[in-house]
Amino acid sequence: MPFIKIDDHEIEVDAGRRVLDIATELGIKIPHYCYHQALSSPANCRMCLVEQVGAPKLMPSCATRVFPAPPNRKTTIDGKEYDAVFYTASPVVKEAQESIMEFLLINHPLDCPWCDQAGECRLQDYSYEYGKGHSRYKEEKRTFPKKKLGPNVLLYTNRCIMCTRCIRFCEEITGTDELMVSERGGKAQIDIYSEDKPLDNPLATCVTDICPVGALVSQDFLYKPRVWNYTRKESVCGMCASNCNISVDTKQNLIYRIKPRENQQVNSFWMCDNGRLGYNRWQNDVDRLETPMVRRNGHLEPVSWEEAYDAIKNGLKSFRNTEIAGIASPYSTNEENYLFQKLMANAFKSDQISYATGATWEAWEAKKSPFKISEFKSPNYFGAKDVIGNRHKGEIIEKISKIQVKALYWVGGNLDQRLTDGERDALQKLQFLVVQDVWLSPITEYANVVLPATNYYEKEGTFTNASHILQWVHPVVNLMDDMKPEWLIFIELAKRLGGSLGYTDIKNVTRDMLANTPAYKHIKPADIGSQGIQTRR
Ligand code: SF4
Ligand code: SF4
Ligand code: FES
Incomplete structure (x- = not known):
């Protein structure tokens, strides 16, 4: 088992584990956008960079796994030998985090006052915790119109940070492959392959749960009261015998939103759109x-x-x-x-x-x-x-x-x-x-x-x-x-x-x-x- 050090924590871990997962278990917060436990890790957002002693550059902690080091490659700190040593908040890491945040925000419209993700958005949170507070970008921002990707999901491309979580969800979880990156460079954007194949798989709205910013939003939750005004309660979905675990946001005894709650034995991180939206029938249609x-x-x-x-x-x-x-x-x-x-x-x-x-x-x-x-x-x-x-x-x-x-x-x-x-x-x-x-x-x-x-x-x-x-x-x-x-x-x-x-x-x-x-x-x-x-x- 590799013996490693992350900041002040020394730990023996199973070989092959990701540094980001180990740090999270130790209570060390490493900011990240593209990594999601249930998906592959393309390491494309670079927000999770950490310093590895002896490595020539910063390493993406979501894609860096730990293994026993050969005797001549061990890292020695204060006379103690480790298989690897990582620092998650050193000056060079903080500088990288500030630069990544500045880069991800160059085209962002900064429309938090009317964005439905406000209050639970990682761009907002990380700007505050890891950002610079100002931008040197003076050029014109690129803009795209909002787009309906399917019956229940809207895309605000201007807010997208191209983390590709949504694409990987459709490839690796539902296997329905509706989404892709179209164009290249500054014009790159998430899109459906064709208008004939909309994002309408039974779990489609889950992409709005895993989108770390306000780019993908649920049509059902558009322009509803702010997220901090709800009371959140936990239960299970009763729309079928799968009984997916759910969190329900309510206000004045009305349901405003249902989201999946993680339970690896039952529903992993997901729920279907019927279960998510079924409360509308009870609340609005049934006498x-x-x-x-x-x-x-x-x-x-x-x-x-x-x-x-x-x-x-x-x-x-x-x-x-x-x-x-x-x-x-x-x-x-x-x-x-x-x-x-x-x-x-x-x-x-x-x-x-x-x-x-x-x-x-x-x-x-x-x-x-x-x-x-x-x-x-x-x-x-x-x-x-x-x-x-x-x-x-x-x-x-x-x-x-x-x-x-x-x-x-x-x-x-x-x-x-x-x-x-x-x-x-x-x-x-x-x-x-x-x-x-x-x-x-x-x-x-x-x-x-x-x-x-x-x-x-x-x-x-x-x-x-x-x-x-x-x-x-x-x-x-x-x-x-x-x-x-x-x-x-x-x-x-x-x-x-x-x-x-x-x-x-x-x-x-x-x-x-x-x-x-x-x-x-x-x-x-x-x-x-x-x-x-x-x-x-
Ligand atoms: S729409 Fe959201 S999940 Fe998809 S790539 Fe953009 S930021 Fe990531
Ligand atoms: S979310 Fe969908 S699959 Fe899960 S219990 Fe409800 S209806 Fe069934
Ligand atoms: S979370 Fe590691 S590179 Fe995006």
Whole structure:
């Protein structure tokens, strides 16, 4: 193992590691633009230059790897021998950093006051930390018009520093190769190869995350409030069963932006555009259910929670327990499905419970990285299977068709809910139907009682993804006034029906759900952590 020194730190490291990575782990900050952990390192920005003792010139730390030096090439400092010695903030390094910053800014429009990257821009940060504070460049700056590279991404070429991260992302991660450098020298610019092949791959907007300056911006985030005005919360995406890790920027209980959060087991550094932009549908397009409703004279009318609970209690009391069934949801958390199962067992004395599959879409895999978009559009299809057991809703629908089941409690959550003809026929035969859903869906058409459900931006608990990794889900927005968390609905309803579930908070539900689910019984809540836990050993 090479024994090296970086500034005042002495360390033995694995051979072949990059100086920039080692320094970062030691807490030494080396400024850099073109290097990204997930991409190749062309060493073209020169911002990460460091001084290596004995080397004839400064070295790019992103492309300099350490190896054991032969005995005659060791570096001796104060009588101690090293395989290599680096200085990251010596006078010659600082002078180089100032020059690089001056060079990168010669054509920059200095339009920070209206640039969407302001506040999280490396050009701004490094100008302040490593720049000269003035420029000797008096010539006219080159200018280019802004350009739409694809449906979700805009390019402001004037701000580009030609680090080529965006090109390498399309080559090395998605394998879709939409971007290139066109022209040469001072005219060089990022572009798509042809108008027929726009930047529209499923992960396209990730280029705006890795662009270190404000050159590539998300169309969705254009001219929104400044980044320092948001509250940032962490959760996982619920738009499919991949459960990518996300950071959500909110202001006044509205979502303004979703960005991927690193989790090497789940989504690496990336997320798809559907997951990133899907909040718009919930926030702008869906007529959400906000209050409980009871059918009176053929119409669903808003009622209080107490009236809705009483309507369920009275509606179900005439049925034998073998005539009552429940359909759990792949859009619910593991905790909600666990409580729903307990509600069915304790309050309704019914073990007839199954789960719906939810919507599906076309799965997608990046050509050159392990990133996958799951075919299941529901976030917790795999968790529902683990918690409820492998019982599909078809069995229950068949029993309803045969009039063996006469009362049903269906937990929905699917914005793309469709019913088959067989399901419609079956629902018409029911004598009593309770539906818990996020909107007035095709199922609620047949409901006697409707309870408002939450979406994955509002839930608290856990999801299990397509790779069987169980992760925390945190609410990123508050519930609307009359709504309740669904875990609380099940607890309150059980109490009203005389079958208390014995919980007052969600933490104890997670603990018991893990302990009583065969696939999770080896897991404790503290094991889950910020990166989740693999449930299959
Ligand atoms: S657009 Fe951004 S990521 Fe692409 S080369 Fe320019 S600065 Fe780098
Ligand atoms: S792949 Fe799935 S979980 Fe990941 S961001 Fe896209 S929709 Fe969300
Ligand atoms: S980060 Fe090393 S040369 Fe760009």
